[in-house]
Amino acid sequence: MSDNCIIGRQPILDRNEHLYGYELLFRSTDVNAAIVQNATQATANVILNTLASFGIVELLGGRKGFINFELDMLMDEVLELLPQEHIVIELLESIKPLPGLAERCRELKEAGFLLALDDHQYSPDFNEIYEIVDIIKIDLFQTPLEELPGILELLRPYNCKLLAEKVETVELFKACHELGFDYFQGYYFARPDIIQKKKMNDDATTLLKLMRLLAEDASIVNIELAFRGSPALTYKLLMLVNSVAFGNRHKIQGVRHAISMTGRVQIKRWIQLALFAADGDDGFDHPLVDMAAARAGFMEQLAFVHPQLQYDEESPERAFMAGILSLMGNIYDISIEEMIANLNLNEEVASALLNRTGHYGQLLRVMEHLEELDMAAASAELTAMGINPNCMPNLQLRSFNWKKTN
Secondary structure, three states: OOOEEEEEEEEEEEOOOOOOEEEEEEEEEOOOOOOOOOHHHOOOHHHHHHHHHOOHHHHOOEEEEEEEOHHHHHHHHHHOOHHHOOOOEOOOOOOOOOOHHHHHHHHHHHOOOOEEEEOOOOOOHHHHOOOOEEEEEEEEOOOOOHHHHHHHHHHHOOOOEEEEEEEHHHHHHHHHHHOOOOOOOOOOHHOOOOOHHHOHHHHHHHHHHHHHHHHOOOOOOHHHHHHHHHHHHHHHHHHHHHHHHHOOOOOOHHHHHHHHOOOHHHHHHHHHOOOOOOOOOOOOOOHHHHHHHHHHHHHHHHHHHHHOOOOOOOOHHHHHHHHHHHHHOOOOOOOOHHHHHHHOOHHHHHHHHHHHOOHHHHHHHHHHHHOOOOHHHHHHOOOOOOOOOOOOOOOHHHHHOOOHHO
């Protein structure tokens, strides 16, 4: 199998719907290779080399990374080379409570790892393991909602957290939240029902105005004036910028300071992301902000190597904006047409958002395939536009680092 892997990150949220961590899933960029269903089907070298090359801090943003392991790798001492403070070891459902398993789990706990049982169904045979693990994941596709109260009653005596996996609707989230689950894994937050979408309030309208001012290269004075009427909006923007600015060495004090320290291009990006930050959310703790940032950053990097876009110095910025705006409809009750009119968008970006056509539309389709971990479809799209799919891991690494660059 190729060592050339791309990493999928499935978000895991806490009870406040803030990001707690990600399940890390590995896929080969070689479409002729067998698809990697989980990290344990890769060799230890692939896992270690991939995590080392990406940089665990950039990949996880300081959050926890959940990785699946089969029994053979769980027992392998090479596992202990992983950064314990960042990694949650998931014991796959295929692992049985055989002699030596509890002892190995204790060793890993003592080494500093958190442990989780993946796709677990209650069994008294695991009583000793329940005393050790930190998290038990319950797959909602395998366990009907009506069976959950009885299962949770059996697990509550143990000192471990409960994680609902494959939460795909708001209704499922609410039901599991009421049952007392601690963590939630799934994309329900990105698929809100139309009645839950927010109307464009004054702050959001101001953000659209700011995006247009920046696109038109307005003066800093005019940009500051647009902010002055909304202290809450200024706070939201500064929370986003401060969440990653300069490794927190320099706190941004105000709008003018933010522009001078980070540059217009970055401020434009923070303003775009601020549209996704719900009131009270701090920086990238909001899952839609994180998802939008990841999509936009990757699209920007793809524009640098796109045969038709790489010679246009404005194309990376347009690709980034297309990535951000493509998720706007997930939270606001605003049509794509209205958004395009408000922002006076470039025609190519507009066609990408409306119909997924043109060069930027191609990049959006690639991102949607990657988010679904459909490597075959993503590779086919990239090949059709003249981009070698094997460049994706390096581009993904760069995309995770965009928040650090001016």
